[in-house]
Amino acid sequence: MTSNTPLHLAAALDGAGWHPAAWREPNSRPDELFTGAYWTDLAAVAQRGLLDFVTIEDSLAAPVNRYAPDAADSVDRVRARIDAHLVAARIAPLTRHLGLIPTITTTHTEPFHVSKGIATLDYTSRGRAGWQVKVSGHADEAAHFGRRTVPELTAQDWTAIAEGTLPQVLVDLFDEAGDFVEVVRRLWDSWEDGAEIRDVETRRFIDRDKLHYIDFEGRYFSVRGPSVTPRPPQGQPVVTALAHQALPYELAARGADLVFVTPADDVHAQSVLADVAAASERVGRTGEPLRVYADLVAFLDNDHESGAARLRRLDGLAGIEFASDATVFTGSAGDLADHLAAWQQLGFDGFRLRPGVAVDDLEAVSSTLVPILQRRGLLRTEYPDTSLRGVLGLPTDVPNRYVTGTPAA
Numbered sequence: 001m002t003s004n005t006p007l008h009l010a011a012a013l014d015g016a017g018w019h020p021a022a023w024r025e026p027n028s029r030p031d032e033l034f035t036g037a038y039w040t041d042l043a044a045v046a047q048r049g050l051l052d053f054v055t056i057e058d059s060l061a062a063p064v065n066r067y068a069p070d071a072a073d074s075v076d077r078v079r080a081r082i083d084a085h086l087v088a089a090r091i092a093p094l095t096r097h098l099g100l101i102p103t104i105t106t107t108h109t110e111p112f113h114v115s116k117g118i119a120t121l122d123y124t125s126r127g128r129a130g131w132q133v134k135v136s137g138h139a140d141e142a143a144h145f146g147r148r149t150v151p152e153l154t155a156q157d158w159t160a161i162a163e164g165t166l167p168q169v170l171v172d173l174f175d176e177a178g179d180f181v182e183v184v185r186r187l188w189d190s191w192e193d194g195a196e197i198r199d200v201e202t203r204r205f206i207d208r209d210k211l212h213y214i215d216f217e218g219r220y221f222s223v224r225g226p227s228v229t230p231r232p233p234q235g236q237p238v239v240t241a242l243a244h245q246a247l248p249y250e251l252a253a254r255g256a257d258l259v260f261v262t263p264a265d266d267v268h269a270q271s272v273l274a275d276v277a278a279a280s281e282r283v284g285r286t287g288e289p290l291r292v293y294a295d296l297v298a299f300l301d302n303d304h305e306s307g308a309a310r311l312r313r314l315d316g317l318a319g320i321e322f323a324s325d326a327t328v329f330t331g332s333a334g335d336l337a338d339h340l341a342a343w344q345q346l347g348f349d350g351f352r353l354r355p356g357v358a359v360d361d362l363e364a365v366s367s368t369l370v371p372i373l374q375r376r377g378l379l380r381t382e383y384p385d386t387s388l389r390g391v392l393g394l395p396t397d398v399p400n401r402y403v404t405g406t407p408a409a
Contacts, residue, residue, distance in 0.1 A: 007340060007378045008350025008392065010099075010293065011046050011365065012260075013039075014057035017358040018297050018324065020065060020077045021317035027359045034082050036090045042362060043091040046098055049366025050383060052391050053099025055132050055240070055260075055352065058084035060105060060141040067323040076318070085117055092125035099388035101130035101240055106180040107173055108136060108145045114180075115187035115227055122232035127387035130238035133181060133256065135173045164245050174247050176220045181239060181255030183223050186214040188236055189400045190226030212402040234387050235398035242295070244325060249279035257394055258291040260352050262326040266342075269294065273347050288394060291349040295326040299356040300333055300364040307331050311356065326354060333368040341378060350392075 016023035016033060023030045032038040039056075046054050057063075062079040084102035091100055100121065104114055114131070122129035136142070142150035150169060157167045166174070195210035214225035241252040242260040252259035259276060263269035276292050299307040299314075307330035315321050322328065329336055340351050355361030373379035383391070390396045399406045 006380055007344050007373060008052050008293070009049075009340075009365075009370070009373070009379060010051055010053045010055065010350065010352045011362055012055045012057065012295065012352050012354045013042055013358060013362075014354070015063060015078045015081070015358070017356050017361065018354045019299075019311070019314045019318070019322055019356045020074075020320070021314045022357040023078050024317055025314075025357050025360060028357060029359065030078075033078065034080070036087075039087045040091055040094050042358060043095050043098055043100075045362050045366050047095050049362075049370040050380060051098065051366070051370075052350065053101050053128075053130060053238075053388060055101040055130075056084035056087050056103060057081075058103040058105075059134070060108060060136050060144055061138060065323070067325055085121065088121055088129070089124060092121060092128070095125075095128075097128070097383035097391075099128045099130055099238065099391060100125055101132050101238065103132040103134050105134045105136040105141075106177040107134075107150075108141065108147070111180045111183035111221060112187065112223060112227070115184040116229045118184070118237050119188060119227065119229040119232040122234055122237045127233040127389075129232065129234070130240055130388060131184075132260075133177060133239060133241040133251070135170070135177050135251075137170050137173050161245075166245075166247055171247065174251050178251050178254045179216075179218045179220050181251075182218075183214070183216050183221050185236060185239070185255065186216060186401070187223070187225055187227040188232055189402055190214050191229075191231040192400055192403055193231055193235070196230055231400065234389050234396070235400065236389075238388050238392065238394065243276075246275065246279060249276050250283050252276075253280040253283045253285045253290050256290065257288070257389075258293060258349075258392065260293050260295050262295050262324075263343075264327055266346070269343055269346050269348070291392065291394075292347070293350040293352045294343055294348045295352050295354060296336075296339075297322075297324050297326050297328045297354040297356055298336060298361050298365065299328070299330045300336065300361055300368070301331060302360070302364065307356075314356070322356075324354075328356075333364060333372055336369055337372045337376065337378070340373070341376070344378075 016028045088100040088102040118131045139150050139152040190212050192210035197204045211226045216223045239256045240258045241256045243249045243252050261272045263272045299311045301307045
């Protein structure tokens with residue numbers, strides 16, 4: 001498959017960066033990791049580079065690299081987070097074009113809250129909100145709430161997961177996540193566009209006939225609706241998910257607009273694309289195809305040190321060789337541009353770069369990689385005047401399922 005469409009580029013922000021020693025780099029501002037200024041500065045760099053969006057990682061447990069033999073009680077890592085959704089809310093009024101996609105779990109939250117929160121972010125960002133769906137399948141996360149028990153995964157479980165077989169507890173959590181996304185999407189539609197009349201003379205703020213009960217009844221949720229938040233500016237904010245194998249691919253195909261995947265090489269990249277397409281077919285997805293973005297962890301060359309040398313040095317600081325679910329790229333911005341262009345030709349709709357060191361590598365992406373892609377005619381030179389959905393090439397006029405005459409109504 002070949003592509004002549006512009007390349008889409010995004011960044012995944014996670015604390016000081018995706019390398020566990022990133023916070024010890026001279027530019028990393030460890031004293032400011034939990035300040036608004038740190039995150040708004042990163043967002044400004046991403047927007048200067050015309051990136052489509054940034055995702056903001058979050059979890060219900062202290063950050064840990066589950067792909068490396070990293071002791072969970074290590075104290076030489078950033079073992080803390082601030083809330084991704086609230087970070088996005090802080091960034092929203094200080095940016096104009098950049099899409100904002102916080103990570104929010106579906107496991108220990110309620111869809112009504114998430115629907116309302118993302119809709120509000122869509123209002124405050126003027127149509128630039130998204131949501132990265134996440135399943136929380138670890139016992140330590142469940143222990144924070146005490147409302148359900150999630151068993152600790154065993155070594156045999158992890159082996160089975162690596163071979164493509166999920167334990168039943170994870171199968172159920174992904175099934176729950178599918179229902180969760182469906183409820184959120186229905187709540188976004190529970191107000192028709194134009195339901196707010198705001199007519200002072202007639203003393204009518206809303207047209208009650210344009211508000212709808214969603215009456216969702218499923219295995220995990222019973223939600224009546226309607227929302228208390230009017231339909232978001234985008235109608236349906238962008239829903240995304242990170243997925244590595246069949247069941248997560250199916251979750252994305254059921255409810256997401258965009259899936260992040262982690263191909264290891266060219267051959268694996270083609271099989272991943274085929275697997276995502278097969279998942280879409282199995283769940284009976286119709287309408288807009290699921291957009292597929294490849295994730296890469298990036299350590300780019302700078303004027304003083306190659307990306308590979310930086311990674312080796314960071315590994316030395318951490319005392320452990322960095323490992324990731326995604327391809328780890330080291331090299332020049334030109335080399336990365338070659339790589340992205342080649343994978344775009346395989347059929348990927350875009351790429352999400354995970355900066356190894358957030359401040360340094362995001363700056364390199366914006367100031368070096370992006371101009372190279374622009375000179376090659378692969379990346380736009382300005383933002384279009386549209387919503388995040390419009391930037392991503394998704395329909396901007398999304399039918400409301402509860403409006404009479406809508407096919408899904």
